Structures are given as structure tokens and as C-alpha cells.
Amino acid sequence: MKTFLADKDGYYGEFGGAYIPEILHQCVEDLKNTYLKVLESKKFQDEYLSLLRDYVGRPSPLYHAKRLSAKYGCKIYLKREDLNHTGSHKINNTIGQILVARHMGKKRIIAETGAGQHGVATATVCALMDMECVVYMGKTDIERQHINVEKMKMLGATVIPVTSGNMTLKDATNEAIRDWCCDPANTFYIIGSVVGPHPYPDMVSRLQSVISKEIKRQLMEKEDRDYPDYLIACVGGGSNAAGTVYHYVDDMRTKIVLAEAGGLGVTTGMTAATIQLGKTGIIHGARTYVIQNEDGQIEEPYSISAGLDYPGIGPIHANLAAKNRASVIAVNDDEAIKAAFELTRLEGIIPALESAHALGALNKFSFPPNSLVVLTVSGRGDKDIHTYLGDNSQTINL
Template sequence: MKTYLVDKEGYYGEFGGAYIPEILHQCVEDLQKVYLTILESDDFQQEFRQLLKDYAGRPSPLYYANRLSNRYGAKIYLKREDLNHTRAHKINNALGQVLLAKRMSKTHIIAETGAGQHGVATATACALLNLPCTIFMGKTDVERQHINVEKMKMLGAKVHPVTSGNMTLKDATNEAIRYWVCHPEDTYYVIGSTVGPHPYPDMVARLQSVISEEIKWQLREKEGRDYPDYLMACVGGGSNAAGTIYHYIDDLRVQIVLAEAGGKGINTGMSAATIQLGRMGIIHGSKTLVIQSKDGQIEEPYSISAGLDYPGIGPMHANLVKQKRAKVIAVNDDEAIHAGYELTRLEGIIPALESAHVLGALPHMHFKKDDIVVLTVSGRGDKDIETYLKYQNQFKNILYENFCLSHQL
């Protein structure tokens, strides 16, 4: 049977692999040798599952969004990852990788972060499990995600502002890798998404797969079947999307829809729509689609969302699109902001700007009224309130529009 999951060599079709400097070869090879043995061991699973339940607050609810469903003519369920401890899906992966690092006898944790959610989750896991932690974050993101920076510091992490490039997620990742190269023996790098050299894309997807595992039994309870017609998620590097689709990736009854950051528009030069704009290349140790110039230089991405502001894409998702297993929609900044306000007014849920992008894909869809749609709200919008408020006058008519629609005026 054909599978869209990783093969034994660490590839998803032609994407993936491990393209790393020689000094990191032993670190990555050691991880490749042990990660499956550790992740699948009974003692790891027992500790990990207990922490997900009692510490992270899982299972996250699968919420039927009645008014949103009426608006778009389908049965729309929201997978509420925004209700996890640390307010996003990132805690699933952070807990798992820090537990893995301890079993590998690593004594220092590093991580990159864009929107700050992965940084907060990693700092949280390190505080819980008593490991020192350094977070690399672009200076631009430090300024626009100030609250998350202060949370990381409060949790005991050292936050290192990165001033190279356009000072966002790509540059934070570059700096984290540079540090790892210099401290390979004692340092474990907790990558926050399904990017990087093998085995990271597969490992992160496995740790996030608790999302789709829960969707299966939650849908069975609510709809009498364990699969939806559509799965929808935003994708930057792709961790929440990987977790959402993991247990359905080979189930062709389920259509996969990915929403990436269109920025100011995919033809403006200010976009992070990697799947639509990217070409085959190498970024951060993986062969995948990369936004790059004609001579192969990585170009600076742009998005209103710090978590989607990345010029690459996880190899799993690159392969899904190449094999036509997934549909991708580029959602522009204004569409995402509008969608964020819309969910807030229709359902009383303020989504992170990352999640607002997949909500912004809903107007591009053509559902049948009995279609079952599961859409992952990957994070909570508290961190993005200042950005939302900049646009409040532009979208102040949404309340009136929704009132008219709900009352058929």
C-alpha cells in the first residue's frame, strides 16, 4: 500500500533527508538510531501520555462551531489546540522532545521560535523537567511578541535576540544551528516544526499525532464515524498540520487542505507562500521547497504572522502537494485578519494569527451541507491582540454583518 509517511532513509518522496555540517553528523546519527526506540518504549509513552493528560490538559476539545457552520454551509468542527497549556499545540512536541533529551543524557536545551509559542512551550518543559534552556528569536519577533518573551524569561529561559537577515524565524533557526555546531556534545536542539534534518520531521509529526488520534475517537462520538470529509490546518513549517493529518494521511476518503501565508499577495515579493512560490532546495538540513532567487539565494519571506514567516516548508507537506494529496491555499494578511475577527464575533474564540490563516481559507472552499470539516485552531490569539487592534477600524463592520446574517436582515 502506498504511504505518504517517511521512508527508512528519512525521505517523503523526493523531499527530506539530512543535509548537515560534518560536525553535527554524529549528533544527528545518534538521534536517528535511538529516537524510535525511545518514543515507542513503554516507559516513555507512560510518562509522555501522563504529562499530556495531567499537565498539558489533553484531550483538547473537538468543538462544533454552529454559527461558523451556518456561515460556510458545512458541519465545521474546531480542534481546540488553543486550550492546551501554553495556549498552542507546541506543548505536545516540546514535552516529548525534552523527555527524549533527558533519556539521551543531554544537559542543555536550545530552541528557535517565531511567534514565541514554541519558545514558551520549550521553556515550560525545561522548567518542569529541570534543564537549562536557551531560546533563539529574531529581534523583529522579540519586539512584536513581547509578552511571550517575558514568559520565557519568567520560566527561566535565556532569550537570545537574533539580528541577522530580517530578524525573524529563519534567522533564529540559523543562529540555533550555529550554536548547536559549537556545542554538539551536551546540547539537544528542540526543533519546533516538521523541518530540519531527518529524523526531526518524522519525530515532530509523531509527537503531534496525538491531535489526529483524538480526532478519530471524538468524531466517532459526535458523528458515528471516525473520519471527516476535510481536514484543514495552517502550515508554516507544518507541525500542527502534521499532527492534524497524521492518522489520516493515507486515508483517501479525507481531503487535506493546507493554508499558507500569502502576506501582501504571492506576486508582491512580500509573501511566505512557500508551496506556491518555492523551488527545490536545501534549508536547515532538509531538501524541500524553498523561496529562493534564480541563483539559489534564500529570499526573505513576509507574513503578518510570526509563526508562518518562514521561507521553507516541511518535507512531508511538500510531498503531499507534489503528489496532489493535499490542496494548498495562500491566504493574505487581510483575509487572515478578517477571518480572525469573524471567528471572534461568531464563536467567541480569538484565534492566533497563524490559525486565522486557515480560517481565511474557508471562503475559498465549496462544501456540501453534510460535509464534515475538522479545522485545527492551533493557538490562542492573546499574543496577537496588538496586531488585531491595529486593524479594528477596518473590520468594525463584521459585528453588524454577522448580526444581519444571523437574523436574516
């Protein structure tokens, strides 16, 4: 049967795989040979689901946004990942990966972070499991996500500023991989998105698939059907989107809409619209779409959102776009901020800037009347208040 999920070698169509330095071959191979056995074991499932319930606070609500629905002429449900412990979907993944790390006898955890939500989630589970935690974060992102940096430090993590390149997510990932190369035997790299070498995209997708699993059950309770007409999520690396669509990718009744960061505009050179501008290449161990110049050198991305400021995309999403399974919409900075204020004023929910890009896709898409739409609010906007306050001239016509 044809599927849009990964094959046994970690490929989504032509995208994926593991393109890694020789020094990392053994630890990636060990993880590849271990992760499914652990994830599918009863011991893991019992502990993982218990922590999701009692520590994270799952299931996250599926909320009928009535005023937002009235504005856009369809029935919109918001999947409230912003209500999780630590404020985003990232905790679903870090709890699962640290249980895998513990099973493999690893004692030292490293991570990369952009918006800081993955860094906070990683630092949180390291505190919970009494493990050393080192988080790499671009200097630019440290300055614009100061609150999350202080949270990580309070949780006991060492936050290392990265000053190469744009000093954002791509550069933090580069440094984390360099660290991993120096001590592969003792170090477990908790990657925060569906990027990197196989098995990471598949492992992270599986851990985040709790989102779509809950959506199916919650829709059945609320609508007496377990699928929506449309699923909408923002994509940077794409973990919240992968979790949102996981149980629906092969169900053609549901249309998938991915919102990527347009920055100042797709044609301005100041953008992170990877799927629209990218060409097939290798980044951080996987073949996917990459924003690159004619010589194949990676171009520096830009987005007002630190979590979407990445020049690649998860191979699952590259394949969904290439096979026309997903519609991809670029949402610019100003459109995302307007959408954030709109949700705040209409529903009393302040979304993360990343999630605001998904919301910004609503007025760029024509939904047939009575469409059932599920949009994932991947995180809450506490971390972005300074950015929102800097744009307090916003006037929203409600």
C-alpha cells in the same frame, strides 16, 4: 503499501533527508538511532501520556462551531489546540522531545521560535525538567511578540535576539544551528516544527499525531464515523498540520487543505507562500520547497504572522502538495485578520494569527452541502492582541 509518511531514511517522496555540517553528523546520527526506540518504549509512552493528560490538559476538545457552520454551509468542528497549557499545540512536541533529550543524557536545551509559542513551550518543559534553556528569536519577532518573550524569561530561559536577515524565524533557526555546532555533545536542539534534518520531521510529526489520534476518537463519539470529509490547518513549518493529518494521510476519503501565509499577496514579493512559489532546495538540513531567487539564494519571506514567516516548508507537506494529496491555499494578511474577527464574533474564540490563516481558507473553498470539516485552531490569540487592536477598523458582515 504506498504511504505519505516518512520512509526509513527520512524521505517523503523526493523531500526530506539530512543535509548537515560534518560537526553535527554524530549527534544527528545518535538521535536517528535512538528516537524510535524511546518513542515506542512503554516507559516513554506512560510518562508522555500522563503529562499530556495531567499537565497539558489533553484531550483538547473537538468543538462543533454551529454559527460558523451555518455561515459556510457545512458542519465545522474546531480542534481546540488553543486550550492546551501554554496556549498552542507546541507543548505536545516539546514534552516528547525533552523526554528524549533526558534519555540521551543531554543537559542543555536550545530552540528557535517565531511567534514565541514554541519558545514558551520549550521554556516550560525545561523548567519542569530542571534543564538549561536558550531560545533564539529574531529581533523583529521579539518586538511583535513581546508577551511571549516575557513569559520565556519568567520561566527561566535565556532569550537571544537575532539581528541577521529579516530578523525572523529563518534567522533564529540559523543561529540555533550555529549554537548546536559549537557544543553538539551536551546540547539537544528541540526543533519546533516538522523541518530540519531527519529524524526531526518524523519525530515531530509522531509527537503531534496525538491531534489526529484524538480527532478519530472524538468524531466517532460525535458523528459515529472516525474520519472527516475535509481537514484544514495552517502551515508555516507545518507541525500542527502534520499532527492534524497524520492518521489520515493515507485515507483518501479525507481531503486535506493547507493554508499558507500569502502576506501582502503571492505576487507582491512580500509573502511566505512557500508551496506556491517555492522550488526544490535545501534549507536547515532538509530538501523541500524553498522560496529562492534564480541563483538559489533564499528569499526573505514576509507574513503578518510570526509563526508562518518561514521560506521553507516541512518535507511532509512538500510531498503532499507535489503528489496532489493536499490542496494549498494562500491566505493574505487582511484575509487572516478578517477571519480572526469573524471567529471571535461568531463563536467567542480569539484565535492566534497562524490559526486565522486556516480560518481564512473557509471562504476560498467550496464545500459540498453536509460536508464534515475539521479545522485545527493551533493557538490562542492572546499574543496577537496588539496586532488585532491595530486593525480595529475591521468591520465584519455576519
